[in-house]
Structure formats: C-alpha cells, structure tokens
Amino acid sequence: MNKAEIKNPHWIYPGDVIMLDYVNGKPRLKIGKSVGSTGNGRLQPKVYSEAVQQIVPSIPPNAIEPFLSQPLVIEPGAHDNIARIIASQEDRVFMGSGDTAYVTGIPDTSVVNWNIFRPGKALKDPDTGEVLGHEAFFLGNARLLEPGEPASVKITIAKQEIGRGDRLLPTPLAEIVAYVPHRPEQDVSGKIIAIYGGANEGGTSSVITINRGTxxxxxxxxxxxxxxxxxxxxxxxxxxxxSTPIPEERYALAFIFRVFDRVSYALVVQSEKSVMIGDSLRNP
Incomplete structure (x- = not known):
C-alpha cells in the first residue's frame, strides 16, 4: 500500500523519520525530514559506539549447563530412601550405555526418566562441623523399562562406569534459568568447602561449593x-x-548459579590467583 511513498523498504535507514497518517480513511506511510538530515530527508548509515564498563565477565553457558539439571547435593540421611541399582545384566561389574540394570525402589511407572549418580563425600560446615549434605557425582541417565521389585531400566547415557550401589533420582524437568548477575541485596558471607571434581585448588572457570544456600x-x-x-x-x-596473620586479600569474583537449602554452587568468573578450600566470601 505504500509503494508510491516508499519504493524500496531496503532504503529506509537509521535516522529516518517514518510518519503514519490517514488519507481518505486509509493508512499511509511516508518518510519525513529528520533534524540534521540532508535535503532529501535521509541520513546516511552511521556506526554509533560508546564505552561499556563490564564489571562482571559474561558467563560461558557450557561451563554451568551440565550442572543445572544434574543432582549435586543430597540432603543428609536421604541416601537410604531413593532408588538403587542392585544387579546388572549378565552379572557385569560395570555397565555402560545400552546396558540393562535392575533397580529397587521403582514400584510404578509414574517416573520414566532417571538420573544415575554416586554419593560422594560429606559436605561439612567448616565453622560448626555440621553435615550440610552429600555431594553426588553424576554418572548418566536411564529410562524405565519395567517397574517392580526389582525394576529394570536401560542406561541411555553413561558419563562414567556405572555399577551396583549407584543411586537414581527422577530427572528434573528442563528449566530455563534467567541468571542475571547482581549484588546480594543484604550482607552475605560464607566459605568454600569444596572444589568440584575433588581438586584441592582451582581458578577461573572452576566450580566451587559454598556452605550457604537459600x-x-x-x-x-x-x-x-x-x-x-x-x-x-x-x-x-x-x-x-x-604465626603472623596476613591482611585479608580480595582476589576473585564468583557467580552463584545453583542453590540448595544449605549449599550453593558458584562459578569462578575472575581470579588473580589459585582458589583454595577454606577461603571466605562475601558481598563484592
């Protein structure tokens, strides 16, 4: 309807003023003259730029995506109440993708997809000694074949070797997390109690465990x-x-991307030196 006024929409440039009016009751678009434009009412394309102060580096998605849906922390005392592998196909010691495992604790078909994990070390508060939970190492995924005691499941993905005694939890629904980096609105503090993977030291892009949560x-x-x-x-x-105390030194920033009741996981996004278990954290 506007070919007479705007012969080619590819010739509309940033800075043009587009006007919408009505002629004989019909809408019509036309290009008007903008301030500072040339005689033909059109500005030429330009590049506009301004300095951006990026205080918090961007979060690489591949660094935290594997952690968003995998079980990481099991509440104290919860290990005995969840499904467990009790036997393997053909009495194998370890299983992998495509193998069948027999599981206790799956009586019906209400859950079909499961995560397989292995309980890890206890996560203790360094100040009180209280057990905050147990770290869980993700091993793979399984799909229910037949419920019962025992139930049979097929291992669909195996990240590591899977064996008897390994546990299963229902696979959580996919969730889009809008993680916008921001300062805590109130004073927070805590300590690093573990570095994921069992390392004693970490650095930029390391995942750390904190003794604080929701x-x-x-x-x-x-x-x-x-x-x-x-x-x-x-x-x-x-x-x-x-022993001579050394003045406290700030050396890194960390971004919290998953939170449990008493424990949180954070990605070290910027570090000037090695990250160590026992280091403290608080508002930036």
Missing part, C-alpha cells in the same frame, strides 16, 4: 567476592614457631 538468603545470580585469610608461619630467635 536458608541464608543466597539466590541464583548473586555475585560474591572471594577473600583469603592466611597465616605466615615462621620461627623466632629461640626457634619457637610463630
């Missing part, structure tokens, strides 16, 4: 700063061991 007002998207408190160990003139 119970302590932590939420997905919080950005926290990591601090190191350490002692300098030496000896005096008499050979006596002396």
């Amino acid at each position: 119970h302590d007002a932590f939420e997905v998207g919080h950005v926290v700063a990591l601090y190191r408190n350490r002692l300098s160990i030496g000896y005096d003139e008499k050979g006596k061991r002396v």
Whole structure:
C-alpha cells in the first residue's frame, strides 16, 4: 500500500523519520525530514559506539549447563530412601550405555526418566562441623523399562562406569534459568568447602561449593567476592614457631548459579590467583 511513498523498504535507514497518517480513511506511510538530515530527508548509515564498563565477565553457558539439571547435593540421611541399582545384566561389574540394570525402589511407572549418580563425600560446615549434605557425582541417565521389585531400566547415557550401589533420582524437568548477575541485596558471607571434581585448588572457570544456600538468603545470580585469610608461619630467635596473620586479600569474583537449602554452587568468573578450600566470601 505504500509503494508510491516508499519504493524500496531496503532504503529506509537509521535516522529516518517514518510518519503514519490517514488519507481518505486509509493508512499511509511516508518518510519525513529528520533534524540534521540532508535535503532529501535521509541520513546516511552511521556506526554509533560508546564505552561499556563490564564489571562482571559474561558467563560461558557450557561451563554451568551440565550442572543445572544434574543432582549435586543430597540432603543428609536421604541416601537410604531413593532408588538403587542392585544387579546388572549378565552379572557385569560395570555397565555402560545400552546396558540393562535392575533397580529397587521403582514400584510404578509414574517416573520414566532417571538420573544415575554416586554419593560422594560429606559436605561439612567448616565453622560448626555440621553435615550440610552429600555431594553426588553424576554418572548418566536411564529410562524405565519395567517397574517392580526389582525394576529394570536401560542406561541411555553413561558419563562414567556405572555399577551396583549407584543411586537414581527422577530427572528434573528442563528449566530455563534467567541468571542475571547482581549484588546480594543484604550482607552475605560464607566459605568454600569444596572444589568440584575433588581438586584441592582451582581458578577461573572452576566450580566451587559454598556452605550457604537459600536458608541464608543466597539466590541464583548473586555475585560474591572471594577473600583469603592466611597465616605466615615462621620461627623466632629461640626457634619457637610463630604465626603472623596476613591482611585479608580480595582476589576473585564468583557467580552463584545453583542453590540448595544449605549449599550453593558458584562459578569462578575472575581470579588473580589459585582458589583454595577454606577461603571466605562475601558481598563484592
């Protein structure tokens, strides 16, 4: 309807003023003259740029996507109440993709898809010694073939070897997490209690476990700063061991991407030195 006024829509440029009016009751578009334009009412394409101060680096999706749907923390005492592999096809010691496993704790077909994991070490609060949960190492996925005692499942994906005693949890529904990095609105604090994968030290892109969760007002998207408190160990003139406190040093930023009741997982997005278990964290 506007070919007479705008002969080619590819010739509409940034800066043009497009006017909509009515002629004889019919809508009509036309290009008007913009401020500072040339005589033909058209600005030429230009590139506009401005400096952007990026305080928090962008989050690489592939660094945290595997953690968003996999079981990571099992509440204390919950291991005995979930499904468990009790036998394997042809009495194999370990199983992989395509193998059949026999599981106790799946009486019906209400859940078809399952995550397989292996209970890991206890996660303890370094200040109180309380067990906050048990880390769970993701092993793969399984699909229910036949319920019962035992039920039979087919292993569809095996990230590691799967064997007797490994546990199963229902696969959670896919969830789109809108993780927007932001400062905590109130004062928060905590400590690093583990580095995922069993490492003693980490760095940028490492996943760390924190002894705080939703119970302590932590939420997905919080950005926290990591601090190191350490002692300098030496000896005096008499050979006596002396510990000298070193001033606290901020050295990294971490982004919290998954939160449980008493435990959270964070990705180290920026670090000037090695991340170590026992380091503290709080508002940036």
